[in-house]
Amino acid sequence: MTGHRYLAEPRRVAAGVDVALRRIARAGRRRSLVLLSSLAEGADRLVVRRALSRYDCRLVVPLPLPEAEYAKDFPSRRSRAEFSRLLDRADLVVRPRRSRRRAAAYMAASDDIVRWCDVLLAVWDGQEAQGSTGTGSVVKLARRRKLPLAWVHAGNRRPGTAIATSLGSEQGKVTFERFSARRTRARARTRA
Numbered sequence: 001m002t003g004h005r006y007l008a009e010p011r012r013v014a015a016g017v018d019v020a021l022r023r024i025a026r027a028g029r030r031r032s033l034v035l036l037s038s039l040a041e042g043a044d045r046l047v048v049r050r051a052l053s054r055y056d057c058r059l060v061v062p063l064p065l066p067e068a069e070y071a072k073d074f075p076s077r078r079s080r081a082e083f084s085r086l087l088d089r090a091d092l093v094v095r096p097r098r099s100r101r102r103a104a105a106y107m108a109a110s111d112d113i114v115r116w117c118d119v120l121l122a123v124w125d126g127q128e129a130q131g132s133t134g135t136g137s138v139v140k141l142a143r144r145r146k147l148p149l150a151w152v153h154a155g156n157r158r159p160g161t162a163i164a165t166s167l168g169s170e171q172g173k174v175t176f177e178r179f180s181a182r183r184t185r186a187r188a189r190t191r192a
Helices: 010-027 043-054 067-071 077-088 102-116 135-144 181-186
Strands: 033-036 057-062 092-094 120-124 149-153 174-177
Touching: 010 033, 010 043, 010 120, 010 149, 010 174, 033 043, 033 102, 043 057, 043 077, 043 120, 057 077, 057 102, 067 077, 102 135, 120 135, 135 149
Parallel strands: 033 057, 057 092, 120 149
Antiparallel strands: 149 174
């Protein structure tokens, strides 16, 4: 999964996430879900909390940076504690093999998620990434690889700020691309 860090109207986004997860789970009905997430603030954690509470779900966490270094990206003690609690629930934590510059490390973790998943669940505004490693870049990579996409429409943030924006009536809507239950079941795994 991939998604924005700042979310307006989280209840509408959560309702869309539930729709997307149900469809993904139905497509892989003989297997449990394997959720790939780096546990970033915002959409990542929202999706992980909802999936773990509702489904037979395994959590795989590809970390972009060593755990202590990555935790510095979460400004509040509460956020770091939530990261630690969710990390403790992971079935597998994939730690980086070598140190990289921050932007390259984030892109490497996103690339791992796209490479390993069968369906990308994206909580996204449909726009180009605001930075080199944003949600738009990850979706672009998944589309290039012709992966099925479960896209929960959600505003991002005003550029250069932490002010979350809404997509208005589109907030929480779900669009499925390259997604059919038959095609997804035919794949070897069901991972989001």
